């Protein structure tokens with residue numbers, strides 16, 4: 001790996017109430033890639049972004065962005081980064097263009113440069129035709145775009161996007177993905193957070209899976225997928241059949257059979273998809289076990305966690321949602 | 336690739352503050368309903384006090400008020416509005432924090448103080464317009480300054496200086512207190528008692544002794560008295576006070592508040608994590 005553009009070493013951030021939002025996190029990001037931070041609610045994604053964008057001081061550990069230590073010269077870091085936070089930070093009563101120009105001015109550009117840069121960026125994100133409307137008339141997706149434009153106007157070397165597509169309809173989300181990928185063309189490094197595996201999958205070259213402020217796993221999307229398997233089979237059986245079923249399944253797919261305690265469901269990789277499904281059902285049938293529910297689906301974030309850590313984060317919530325989970329799991333895959 | 340060099344010099348800070356002040360003003364001009372209401376409210380306030388209290392207390396007024404309550408009230412109400420107008424800063428900063436705009440600013444290569452300076456400057460300019468309007472309505476209703484135009488101008492200047500000092504109190508408030516409701520409560524809790532127990536509406540001599548002692552030594556009275564001295568002359572002041580003396584007391588309050596609250600506000604801004 002070339003000299004990393006971001007180096008994070010043992011970061012710790014403890015909030016009041018003894019919440020360890022970052023718990024000795026270390027990672028490195030290579031220049032010119034999209035780096036995805038994947039994790040459930042409360043994993044520490046936003047906290048990491050806030051530390052790396054100099055909004056928050058870590059309690060321990062060190063980090064550098066673009067070769068500059070965050071503590072040594074935060075101001076120099078700020079001039080090299082762009083940030084689009086978890087919620088679009090735009091002024092509703094200014095127009096889209098005014099918002100972007102404002103940020104340009106605050107990066108230190110002259111009025112004329114800021115105007116020119118704003119126009120370029122607005123064109124690039126396809127907002128030029130609506131740029132002179134007040135932001136309060138925008139849809140959620142348009143607000144996000146303007147926010148993204150504002151974070152781009154300083155031509156940052158590193159761009160931080162915190163859940164860039166949350167709350168956006170699927171079509172706009174897809175076009176935002178495209179937009180973000182295009183930013184790589186001029187060498188920008190992008191760090192983005194997401195709760196969605198499919199988003200990380202579509203966008204990121206490398207992914208860090210984070211939970212409880214710690215790095216759970218790191219690698220290319222291919223690495224991660226291999227660890228989970230291409231397709232996942234969810235099986236529910238009655239309590240009495242459980243031990244037998246587990247024995248049969250272990251035989252069918254060697255390794256990788258886990259029980260998701262939150263949903264009271266057996267989860268196993270189905271590497272051959274439907275073929276595996278038939279095979280598994282046949283074996284269960286011969287053992288006189290009838291599943292109460294079966295679902296075949298692409299791996300979700302939960303499955304990644306289950307495969308990587310053997311437990312699902314936020315089990316309390318999962319347990320509450322377990323009733324009738326079988327049927328909406330399929331749609332869950334491309335949330 | 337990167338052309339920005341982050342050295343927050345004084346010039347850069349001022350430039351950024353100006354850019355932000357402009358943004359704040361534009362943003363408030365685009366809300367004509369809010370703008371209109373916040374302009375009318377202080378004027379309605381003045382009319383209310385003028386006609387509710389006016390008849391009852393004219394006899395208690397010092398000679399320089401010419402037996403006209405409006406002469407007593409206008410300088411007082413300007414002092415009061417200086418505080419009220421300053422409260423906009425708390426709300427504006429709080430809005431910017433909850434919408435994430437402050438986070439964006441904090442991630443940009445600019446001086447921390449520019450955001451606060453831009454906000455307080457914009458709020459001062461807005462307050463100045465309303466204050467002058469209030470004065471104009473007062474003049475229409477019969478307010479007559481008795482100490483020359485220079486005295487009047489000095490009075491307006493002093494009121495605005497006080498207003499600016501107060502914006503730094505409310506800036507601190509806006510960074511420390513987390514919700515609009517709480518800010519509202521805090522503003523009312525402080526501003527109402529402080530303006531009622533002062534010489535803004537009534538001469539303090541009519542208050543019971545212990546209250547009078549407090550009323551005479553708090554900043555709003557100091558400003559109101561100084562404004563009266565400057566606008567109406569020494570005859571409007573309690574016995575033994577001079578116009579210059581009162582102006583000095585007022586300036587001391589303004590200087591003191593600024594010296595304490597500017598660093599406090601900047602510190603609170605630095606720490607304000609969403």
Ligand SMILES: Nc1ncnc2c1ncn2[C@@H]1O[C@H](COP(=O)(O)OP(=O)(O)OP(=O)(O)O)[C@@H](O)[C@H]1O
Nearest residue numbers: 015016019021040041042043044045046047608609
């Ligand atoms: N300012 C704060 N004060 C106290 N606790 C905080 C603060 N900010 C975050 N936390 C806590 O730190 C933990 C990590 O929060 P963080 O916002 O980084 O998570 P996240 O991964 O971004 O979650 P989400 O997906 O919900 O955005 C959470 O438990 C959160 O409650």
Ligand SMILES: [Mg+2]
Nearest residue numbers: 045046047086
């Ligand atoms: Mg977050």
